[in-house]
Amino acid sequence: MALTQEVKHLASSLGFCAVGITGADPFTPAAEVAARRTHDGLMDGLSWWSEARVQASADPRRATPDARSIIALAFPYPAKNHSNAPSPTRGGQGGGAGPRGRIASYALGRDYHEVLLERMQPLVEMLRQRGYRAKTYVDHGWMLDRAAAARAGIGWLGKNTNLLVPGTGSNVLLCEIVTSAELDLDQPLAKNCGSCNACMRVCPTGALLAPGVLDNRKCISYWTIEHRGVIPREMRPPIGDWVFGCDLCQEVCPINAAGDAQTPRPSADAFGPLLDGRPALEELLSLDEEAFRARFRESALWRTRRSGLLRNACIALGNVADRSSVPALRRAIQDRDPLVRGHAAWALGRLGGPAAKRALEGALRREADAWVREECGLALEECGPLAVRSAASPPTPLQPEPA
Ligand code: B12
Known part of the structure; x- marks a missing residue:
């Protein structure tokens, strides 16, 4: 079996729902988009984010000069659609009484960074055994995960900015292997969200x-x-x-x-x-x-x-x-x-x-x-009307709180 097919076959057997290959050229249009949005303040608040990081993340050869291909991978996570579920109130469900909050589905299991790194390992070993270099990225690595996934054709970018994998949707986490192996490249999908917003x-x-x-x-x-x-x-x-x-x-x-x-x-x-x-x-x-x-x-x-x-x-x-x-x-x-x-x-x-x-x-x-x-x-x-002195007045010594 050709190496590309072996990679894809192994990736599927490891639970990845989509795998695609793109070249190691810089993600120039995506970097321009990310740099502009960063400049416009749309990424403000993330202390670890910067235009320099965008430029570095857009160049897969920065950390791997002999890179030839990027294996882009999507891993599905169990998604619970909370919004369709009835809102439980006091005494409604087990595991603690009272009002309940909501946690995004991607975070409900073991930390996905660990899960995805583990899952990529057999692929990395296979490539290394064949004499190729292989470097992994997941989320916090300096890589534009969505841009890599989109260029490798494993999904399209939705209006909510998430990558949507055909047949699975956006409840997937993304990771990549940058390798010196020259694999057969895939093309981006010609899909979009149509008129849905x-x-x-x-x-x-x-x-x-x-x-x-x-x-x-x-x-x-x-x-x-x-x-x-x-x-x-x-x-x-x-x-x-x-x-x-x-x-x-x-x-x-x-x-x-x-x-x-x-x-x-x-x-x-x-x-x-x-x-x-x-x-x-x-x-x-x-x-x-x-x-x-x-x-x-x-x-x-x-x-x-x-x-x-x-x-x-x-x-x-x-x-x-x-x-x-x-x-x-x-x-x-x-x-x-x-x-x-x-x-x-x-x-x-x-x-x-x-x-x-x-x-x-x-x-x-x-x-x-x-x-x-x-x-x-x-x-x-x-x-309602204040019953105590104003908030501006200094605190008095600790008072016992009535039960
Ligand atoms: C910073 C960040 C956040 C920030 C900012 C979000 C943002 N828009 O960037 C915050 C904390 C808000 C966030 C939230 C979430 N995140 Co987040 N986040 C990231 C991170 C670290 C960087 C994303 C990034 O590059 N942002 C820069 C902006 C400008 O890029 P962008 O909007 O994604 O657009 C890119 C592409 O879409 C493309 N593009 C967009 N428009 C166009 C137009 C043209 C013409 C072209 C060519 C390209 C292009 O270029 C851009 C640059 O790559 C990535 C991991 C990574 N290393 O990539 C995860 C990542 C994007 N997040 C992820 C997830 C799961 C989430 C949440 C769903 C978590 C949750 N449930 O709360 C939400 C989703 C919110 C949303 N609707 O985006 C996943 C997305 C998986 C997927 N299916 O797409 C990623 C990929 C992590 C991973 N490895 O799986 N995230």
Whole structure:
């Protein structure tokens, strides 16, 4: 069998749902697009992103001067369409009571960087045994994953910017092997989304500015995964109940609806046992560092650390606005992490009512952090007329919180 066929055959048997080959020339048009969007501020907020990185990522020969071919691979992940599921409430499901949040499907299993690197290994070994160089890339490597996949013809770029694999959809993760082997090249697909723009209409923040153009600073995925620190107040309501990532622009995609039911077993198994995609929010708030590590260390959720995930859980609780969550938020407003305390204050303001107000008043008496005090003050204003001194007044010594 010719080497190209051997590569493709092995890739399929490893669970990749699409494999294509493109040459190692730079991704010039894609780099121009990425550089322009970076220049226009559409990638703002990602401290590790830069125009220099775009240029380097667009040149596969930068790290592998003798590269001849790129093997572009797509690996499907089990996707749960949360938006079609009924919204569970207190006592509704097992695994913790109370309102639930949502986690993007790609993050529910073992960290995909590990999964994909493992899956590529037999391909790498095969190429090396034949005397070729082979370098792997997945996501955080300096490579334009979607541009490589599109040029290798394994899918087309949808209006939500994601690569759509025919028959599977966009619930796939991308990786590449840059090799010195000269393989038979594939051509890009002549496909597009036609007149459908469901993804653009569903995005609650309007992050998809035009077909295929995403404003990072409006994307819920950016705020809940990548952003460190305080989430701006105006961004909090549209985040809804997402606590890690967002799948809205993929869930409405009709191409995905067709592919969803069929994540092939070997691929689904590679991710191991899945986290609950609708975690109980109050339970998330109760996780200390050790419990957070035990539950999320092996998953992509580790990226936010405890601080970010609990921040997100507070926002989701504020958006679900079920007053039975006040006791959990009252505990969170006493967390030792000010980021958690401040977002818990915001959530209490959204819940409103006498119990939330008392919790905020108690917090304001104790709180020394200026930003958290400001959040408490604004939240109290949302609850109704102020019952305590203004947020600007200094804290008094710690008062015991009424049970
Ligand atoms: C930065 C980043 C993000 C950022 C910014 C998103 C963005 N638009 O770039 C944030 C944190 C918001 C994000 C979110 C998500 N991400 Co992300 N992300 C990346 C990363 C690291 C870089 C992407 C990049 O190059 N951005 C620059 C912009 C300008 O590029 P782009 O919009 O993708 O457009 C490229 C192509 O489409 C092409 N192109 C676009 N228009 C045109 C027009 C012409 C004429 C031409 C020639 C080319 C072209 O050129 C561009 C440059 O390559 C890649 C991994 C990687 N190393 O590539 C993953 C990656 C894109 N993300 C991925 C995933 C899964 C997601 C989420 C679905 C996760 C989630 N559920 O929350 C969301 C999806 C949000 C969305 N609708 O895009 C997958 C996408 C898989 C797929 N099927 O496409 C990737 C490929 C990771 C992986 N290895 O699997 N992500």
